[in-house]
Amino acid sequence: MKWLHFTLIACLVLALTACGAGKSGSTSEADNPSGSSGSSGASDSSKSSDTSASRGKTELVFWSPFSGPDGPFMKKIVDAYNEQSDSYQIKFQIQPNGDYYKLLDNAFGTKKNMPDLMIMHLDSIPTYVRKDLLQPMDDLAAKAGITKEDYVDAAVSYATIDGKWWGIPLDIHPLIMYYNKDLFAAAGIEHPPTNREEFLEAAKKLTDPSNGQWGYVMPTLWPQQFIFPSLLYQQGVDLVDADGNPALNSPEAVEALAFMKSLIFEHKVSPENVAQDGEVKLFLQGKNAIQFNGPWMKDQWDKAGINYGVAPIPVFFDQPGVFGGSHTFVVPKEQTDAVKLEGIGDFLKYVAGHSLDWAESGQAVASKQVLASPEFQALTQQQTEVAKEFDYVHFAPPIEDWGSIVGELWTQINLTLLGKAEPQAALDEAQKKALQAIEAKK
C-alpha cells in the first residue's frame, strides 16, 4: 500500500510538472538582447514565405528572430531577391524572438532541421565560434565579391576571430535617446542635451512630480543591459579588463552606477520603484520626457502617435561611447554544399546593396554602400541619428556565455536603483558572482 501511494503521488508530481512546463513554455524572454520586438512579448509561430516558383532553383533555408514588426521588412528583401534570382530560392523562416536561441541550440545539438543561413546577434558569435559550430565566411565572401570594407568597421572587426570572418553584418542597433518634442517645447528647451550639464538642466526643467511628469524615468531592469555599459565606455573602460577578465567593480563602474542612482534619489528627475517597462509606459503617455532605448522602439512610438525626436546618447563622462547590438548573417559549420554556399554569397551580396528596406524598419544598416546612398540619407527621422553613433559603438565583451557571467550584475543594478543597495557593495557582489560563473565553466 505504501508503495502504491508513493507511486501515485510520484505520477501526480510528474504529470503536473509536465503541465507546468507546457504552460510556461510559450512565454517570451525579453531579457535577450534581441532588438527585434523590444518589450512586447512576441511569440508568433514560425511563418515561412511562399515557396511558389521555386522549381528548378536551389532552396536555401534562412532563419531569423524577426517576429516583431521588423519581420515584414526582411520578407520584402527576400521576396525581391527571389524574384530576380534564377538559381536560388530563399526560404525565409521567422522563429519566435524569445525562443530563438533555444531553437538554434536544439538544431545545433541534434543536427536536425538545420537552416542553411541564419541571423545571429554579433555578441553571440564568440560563444558559437568557440564551440566550433560556425563556418568562416571568408571564402564565401571572396567568391561573391563581398569585402570587409563594405561594412562598418566595428561590426566587422568584432566578428573577426582568430583571423577569420564569422558573421556578415546586417545592421547595428546601439542605444539611442528618444525625447518628447512637445514637452521640450513647453519647457522652452531648444535642442536635445548633448552632455551631462545640459542633460541635468533639461531633466530638472522637465520634471513636475505634482503633474506626474518626469524628466528621465530610470529603468531598473531592461534596457540597463545597454545603458550601464554605455556609461563605462564613456569613461574609457569596459566590463572586462585588458586580459578579458570581468571588471564589474572598477572605480568607473561604481561612478556610473552612483550617477544613475543620483538621478532618482538626489536630482529626483525620476520616480522611485520604476517597474519593468515603466519608463516606456510613461513615455507613451507623454509623462516621461527623455528615455534611452533601442532603435526597435520606433514602431511603438509611431503607433502611439507621439511627437518624438531622436538623438545620440549625451556624453556624461569624458568621451562618446555607446553599447550596441548587431544582427549578422552566419552559416553553420555543417553546411558544405558548394552550390548552396555560392547561393548564400549571392544573397548576401544582394542584401548589402538592397538593405534600404531593412533601414525602413528604423534600423541603421551596416552596409556602407546603403549608408552613403541618398535614399538612406533621406531617412532623417531616426536612422541617420543612429548611424552617427557607429563611430564609437561597442559590443558585449567577446567571451563565451557572457550573458550568464553578468546575470548577477543586472540583479545588483536593480537593487541599487530601487534604493536597496549601495553601488560599491552591489558591484563587488556582481564581480564575485561573475568570477564564480567563470569558475563553473572550467
Added chain:
Amino acid sequence: MRGSWRSKLTSSLFVLPYFVCFALFLLYPLASGIVLSFQDYDMLGSREFIGLENYKNIFTPGTLIHDLFVRGLSGTFKFVIYSVPFLVIVGLALALLVNALSNRVQGFYRTIFFMPYAISATVMATIWMRVFDTDTGFLNILLDKMGKTGPHIGWLNDTPWVWIALVFCTIWWTVGFNMIIFINGLNEVPEELYEAARLDGANAWHRLIHITLPSIRSISTVVLIMTIIASFNVFAQPFLMTRGGPGYETTVLLMNIFAVAYGQHQGGAASAMAIVLGLIMMVVSTVIYRLLSGRRG
C-alpha cells in the same frame, strides 16, 4: 486458460493508447533527464559522463550551481508558503458561494470564476502588470484618487508588496480549477445529512464544520497536494511580471534552472537541479498526504 489470456490482451489493448502517451511524453523525457543529470552537456552536442559531479555541485556551498539552487529554492518555497493557503481557502470559499446560489445562475458564475484559468500566462501577466505598474498602474492611480500621498508603492519591486501582487494574480489565474473540484466534492455530500442536521437545530456554521468539511476531506487533500505541486512549479508569474526582482527576491528555482541550461549552457547541471526539485516535491507531497490521511485511522 485461453479465455483469460484473451481477456488480458483485450484489457492491455485498452490501456495501450494511454501507455504510449505516458511513455512518450513522461517516461522517456524523465529517463533522459536522469541520464543527462550525470553528464556534462553543453546543450550543443558535446556530452560526457561525469558521475555525481552535478549533484555534488548542488550541495557544495560557494559554487555557482549551489548558489543558484539555494536562492531559487528559497524563492520557490516562499511562493508555496504564501500562495497555497489562499489558493485552497479561496477555492473552497468560492465553491461554497457558487453552490449556495440558485441553480439558474450557478453555471454562469462557475464559468466566470473558471475563465481566467483558460488564459495564457502572457496575457495574464500583461493584464496584471497594467494593474500593478508603479506609475501608470490602475491600483496606484486608484490609491492616489482616494487621497494617498507620497511615493507610489512598488507593487512589482518592493517587499512585501511584490509577494502580495504575485499571490493575488495567481489566485485570480488558477483558483477556478480548485473551485471546480471543490464543487464536485460538495455535490457528493448526501443531502439527507443536512436535512437531519437542520431538524436537530444545527445552524449554517455548524453544518459547515460538522458535515461539509468532514465529508469533503479526501477531496480537500487532493486539492491541497495538487496546489502544492503546482505552486512548486511556479515560473511564469515572476518571470514575466517581476523578472525575479527586486534583486533576486522573487527569483524562483525554475527560472534559475532555465538560466543554467540556456544561459550557462550546462544542461547536465540544470537537469540535476530539476531532479532534486522533483524529489523535494515528492517528499513534501508524501509527508503532507500521510499527515492528512493518517489521522482518519
